[in-house]
Amino acid sequence: MAVSVNEAVPAGPVRDRTPPARRVAGGRGRSVLEVVLLAVLAVVMLFPVLWMIETSIKENRDVYAVPAKFIDFQVTLAHYRDVFVAPGGGRSALSVAFLNSVLVAGVSTVLATLLGVPAAWAYSRFTLKAKKDQLFFILSTRFMPPVVVVIPIFLMYRTAGLIDTPLGLILIYTAFNLPFTIWMMKGFVDEVPPEYEEAAMLDGHTRLQAFRKYTLPLLVPGIAATAVFALIFSWNEFVFAVFLTSSDSVRTAPPAIAGLIGGTTVDWGLVAASSVVFALPVLLFAYLVRKHLVAGVTLGAVRR
Amino acid sequence: MGTVTLQGLRKSFGRVQALDGVTLDVPDGSFFVVLGPSGAGKTTTLRTIAGLEKPDAGSVHLDGRDATGDAPADRDLAMVFQNYALYPRHTAYENIASPLRARGRSPGEIAEAVDRISGLLHIERLLRRRPAQMSGGEMQRVALARALVRSPRAFLMDEPLTNLDLKLRVEMRTELSRIHRSLGATFVYVTNDQVEALSMADRVAVLKEGRVQQAGTPAEVYERPANRWVAGFVGSPPISLLACRAEGDRLIGTDGWSLPRPGWTTAEDDRPLLLGLRSEDLSVEQRGDASLPGELYGLEPLGDRTVVDVRVGTAILKVKARPTISGSPGERLLVTVDLDRAHLFDASTGQSLSAATR
Numbered sequence: 001m002a003v004s005v006n007e008a009v010p011a012g013p014v015r016d017r018t019p020p021a022r023r024v025a026g027g028r029g030r031s032v033l034e035v036v037l038l039a040v041l042a043v044v045m046l047f048p049v050l051w052m053i054e055t056s057i058k059e060n061r062d063v064y065a066v067p068a069k070f071i072d073f074q075v076t077l078a079h080y081r082d083v084f085v086a087p088g089g090g091r092s093a094l095s096v097a098f099l100n101s102v103l104v105a106g107v108s109t110v111l112a113t114l115l116g117v118p119a120a121w122a123y124s125r126f127t128l129k130a131k132k133d134q135l136f137f138i139l140s141t142r143f144m145p146p147v148v149v150v151i152p153i154f155l156m157y158r159t160a161g162l163i164d165t166p167l168g169l170i171l172i173y174t175a176f177n178l179p180f181t182i183w184m185m186k187g188f189v190d191e192v193p194p195e196y197e198e199a200a201m202l203d204g205h206t207r208l209q210a211f212r213k214y215t216l217p218l219l220v221p222g223i224a225a226t227a228v229f230a231l232i233f234s235w236n237e238f239v240f241a242v243f244l245t246s247s248d249s250v251r252t253a254p255p256a257i258a259g260l261i262g263g264t265t266v267d268w269g270l271v272a273a274s275s276v277v278f279a280l281p282v283l284l285f286a287y288l289v290r291k292h293l294v295a296g297v298t299l300g301a302v303r304r
Numbered sequence: 305m306g307t308v309t310l311q312g313l314r315k316s317f318g319r320v321q322a323l324d325g326v327t328l329d330v331p332d333g334s335f336f337v338v339l340g341p342s343g344a345g346k347t348t349t350l351r352t353i354a355g356l357e358k359p360d361a362g363s364v365h366l367d368g369r370d371a372t373g374d375a376p377a378d379r380d381l382a383m384v385f386q387n388y389a390l391y392p393r394h395t396a397y398e399n400i401a402s403p404l405r406a407r408g409r410s411p412g413e414i415a416e417a418v419d420r421i422s423g424l425l426h427i428e429r430l431l432r433r434r435p436a437q438m439s440g441g442e443m444q445r446v447a448l449a450r451a452l453v454r455s456p457r458a459f460l461m462d463e464p465l466t467n468l469d470l471k472l473r474v475e476m477r478t479e480l481s482r483i484h485r486s487l488g489a490t491f492v493y494v495t496n497d498q499v500e501a502l503s504m505a506d507r508v509a510v511l512k513e514g515r516v517q518q519a520g521t522p523a524e525v526y527e528r529p530a531n532r533w534v535a536g537f538v539g540s541p542p543i544s545l546l547a548c549r550a551e552g553d554r555l556i557g558t559d560g561w562s563l564p565r566p567g568w569t570t571a572e573d574d575r576p577l578l579l580g581l582r583s584e585d586l587s588v589e590q591r592g593d594a595s596l597p598g599e600l601y602g603l604e605p606l607g608d609r610t611v612v613d614v615r616v617g618t619a620i621l622k623v624k625a626r627p628t629i630s631g632s633p634g635e636r637l638l639v640t641v642d643l644d645r646a647h648l649f650d651a652s653t654g655q656s657l658s659a660a661t662r
Contacts, residue, residue, distance in 0.1 A: 193387065195389030196389055196391060201377055202376050203377075203450075204377045204406035206377060218392070
């Protein structure tokens with residue numbers, strides 16, 4: 001449950017990518033209909049989030065109250081304390097899982113970006129043998145759902161000694177994010193006219209200098225957008241994390257939160273509080289780069 | 305020094321043969337125009353000179369030295385792109401300074417050079433602006449300044465005036481000629497506009513389907529086109545072509561007309577020929593020895609002159625006439641032909657049969 005809720009949250013930045021529709025002078029009835037439809041949609045989309053937030057600050061007896069209490073409940077931050085602090089004091093297993101998630105998602109995103117952006121530039125700019133086939137091959141690695149390959153990867157990892165290590169997760173997330181990064185960044189690089197680099201080369205720069213000085217700065221919005229998506233994928237990833245890690249010290253947040261459910265009693269308050277904590281970094285990051293997510297690439301000095 | 309010599313350049317993109325053995329000789333200090341329709345390989349030729357395309361075969365010599373494999377930065381060339389390619393995040397000043405900065409000149413030297421060139425092009429007031437804040441004509445001048453700020457071996461220009469409106473284009477033509485004269489540098493200029501070619505060039509190469517059709521002075525290309533294609537591409541209104549054959553001392557048109565055979569042609573009897581006639585060598589107002597009967601098809605008044613379309617058999621002749629001429633379609637006319645200035649082409653190969661002897 002925690003996972004499905006959190007997958008719904010990043011839908012916000014995804015929708016934001018399309019520029020706001022220009023308001024066409026329409027009838028009053030039309031705008032009323034728009035508002036009603038949007039309100040219905042907002043309630044449907046946001047109710048689980050709202051319920052999660054409410055649950056995270058309710059006293060346990062209010063969580064289990066029948067009929068459910070919407071407003072008149074006792075507010076408490078005890079669940080949030082439990083997310084970070086173990087019952088006997090010291091660090092909780094969940095807080096370690098959150099740190100692991102930060103490490104794994106962060107490093108794999110950086111790696112995918114460092115490898116993917118130059119690759120995308122090369123695929124966009126150079127004539128390569130069987131370029132389309134290569135790109136299709138790269139994309140095809142994303143055709144299969146992770147579940148299909150998790151067993152072979154598990155066996156490979158066991159032989160290679162990567163089971164239950166942060167490095168193992170970082171590698172697999174990088175591998176999964178790389179095709180996406182290459183494809184998305186290739187679109188952004190295609191949008192930057194090659195003439196900037198060519199002019200720079202005639203100015204006296206090498207090809208790599210020309211790329212770094214003139215093309216790369218124009219790609220920053222695209223890189224930000226791509227990195228956010230890669231980060232969200234790594235942050236939310238559940239299947240590989242559950243199969244390839246087992247110890248509390250390596251485990252990332254999604255399997256750790258899912259692990260709270262089960263057993264004889266479920267501490268729904270703790271589940272909700274950890275879900276909120278889990279959702280916040282992604283929301284914050286998407287909020288910080290929202291301008292880049294919307295803006296895309298700035299095109300300036302070229303007449304088309 | 306600034307000579308560019310291309311020897312047998314070939315380049316294909318997939319199945320498209322862009323260059324099919326291009327050989328050109330650009331003399332030092334010339335305004336060399338590469339003229340041709342779109343898809344002729346003009347831009348590919350220029351990009352190969354610049355080092356932005358690698359030829360499949362052939363060589364590029366700069367100042368007599370083989371530079372075929374050199375990086376663009378090492379060729380000491382400057383280029384103006386069709387879309388200007390001004391760096392969007394830099395001001396005009398930074399754009400113009402970039403080739404000097406890339407070559408490690410001192411700030412004082414750079415400031416002096418940018419000042420000088422922006423004075424020459426009258427763009428002092430644009431220096432603080434970014435490309436997005438400039439009009440097309442202003443961007444064009446800044447792009448030109450970025451090329452002219454150095455004194456490279458040669459300047460390469462890829463249809464730099466195409467994106468400008470007509471008035472500005474005429475102004476910039478004059479200005480480019482002026483700049484070329486004052487710098488005395490080598491210009492290689494690509495265009496599909498024959499007016500630009502004829503008005504600015506001191507040498508023209510006409511390109512079609514990756515092959516040089518003819519190279520020479522603008523007057524040579526206009527007066528003595530090497531083949532029917534060059535004759536048709538250069539000149540406005542286009543040259544009129546009439547199918548005919550030689551028979552004794554007469555030229556007999558396929559449509560039945562007959563003209564005295566010009567003394568200069570060596571074409572043997574009964575060979576299928578094309579008679580090429582430019583509008584200024586035809587007249588409906590004067591009488592002469594050689595004339596063709598036809599009927600008025602239409603009038604195109606152009607202000608300073610009127611082009612009279614005359615139907616002769618199945619062909620339409622474009623005839624230059626005074627602006628006040630009038631007439632109604634269907635009217636019978638006699639078109640006087642200046643046979644000394646006419647062109648004859650082999651109808652099957654298209655090669656000129658008159659160029660060599662005049």
